[in-house]
Amino acid sequence: xxxxxxxxxxxxxxxxxxxxxxxxxxxxxxxxxxxxxxxxxxxxxxxxxxxxxxxxxxxxxxxxxxxxxxxxxxxxxxxxxxxxxxxxxxxxxxxxxxxxxxxxxxxxxxxxxxxx
Amino acid sequence: xxxxxxxxxxxxxxxxxxxxxxxxxxxxxxxxxxxxxxxxxxxxxxxxxxxxxxxxxxxxxxxxxxxxxxxxxxxxxxxxxxxxxxxxxxxxxxxxxxxxxxxxxxxxxxxxxx
Numbered sequence: 001x002x003x004x005x006x007x008x009x010x011x012x013x014x015x016x017x018x019x020x021x022x023x024x025x026x027x028x029x030x031x032x033x034x035x036x037x038x039x040x041x042x043x044x045x046x047x048x049x050x051x052x053x054x055x056x057x058x059x060x061x062x063x064x065x066x067x068x069x070x071x072x073x074x075x076x077x078x079x080x081x082x083x084x085x086x087x088x089x090x091x092x093x094x095x096x097x098x099x100x101x102x103x104x105x106x107x108x109x110x111x112x113x114x115x116x
Numbered sequence: 117x118x119x120x121x122x123x124x125x126x127x128x129x130x131x132x133x134x135x136x137x138x139x140x141x142x143x144x145x146x147x148x149x150x151x152x153x154x155x156x157x158x159x160x161x162x163x164x165x166x167x168x169x170x171x172x173x174x175x176x177x178x179x180x181x182x183x184x185x186x187x188x189x190x191x192x193x194x195x196x197x198x199x200x201x202x203x204x205x206x207x208x209x210x211x212x213x214x215x216x217x218x219x220x221x222x223x224x225x226x227x228x229x230x
Contacts, residue, residue, distance in 0.1 A: 034217040034218070042223075091157075104165055105218060107160050107162075108159050112157065
């Protein structure tokens with residue numbers, strides 16, 4: 001149980017275009033989802049917390065107008081990288097909390113974004 | 117905010133030996149401490165976790181210990197096998213009430229030498 005499906009797994013886009021990444025909870029409802037970014041050989045850094053039916057909360061230094069988050073249902077959160085640039089190339093990973101407390105977090109398989 | 121330090125950054129052990137990875141955290145309000153294994157190009161997989169009301173937890177070859185007073189926790193892998201080779205991350209968060217994400221350590225590249 002507690003599976004999070006993330007798509008696409010890999011995407012290559014041209015500089016200046018936008019890319020949407022989807023994160024779905026398959027067998028549970030996720031009121032809150034989290035988006036992380038991981039650069040090569042580095043750790044996962046929390047970008048934003050996605051809340052169903054309300055605005056996302058962004059970590060310091062993360063541009064909310066560049067990384068648009070939509071959490072329109074209890075099973076789907078999307079991250080759109082707008083006007084992508086080569087420096088946005090990274091591994092993006094979503095996560096969902098399982099239950100309101102005490103059940104940990106489950107992660108998607110990640111999306112490798114390459115901006116050329 | 118929370119800060120998690122992880123050591124060592126690289127650990128090489130002989131197959132069959134034990135491996136220990138250590139983490140410290142800064143926020144005394146953190147109460148949930150998971151460990152993740154990440155293979156190249158994949159998302160992190162939970163291998164074990166511990167909450168602040170417990171000092172030790174074991175699952176077959178894997179164990180985690182927590183010292184709340186010192187604010188540190190450790191991952192112990194015994195009888196290491198080649199498939200244990202991966203990057204391991206510790207993390208910390210506050211469960212309950214709010215919806216906090218995880219703060220991760222910088223990771224440990226575990227290499228199991230045959």
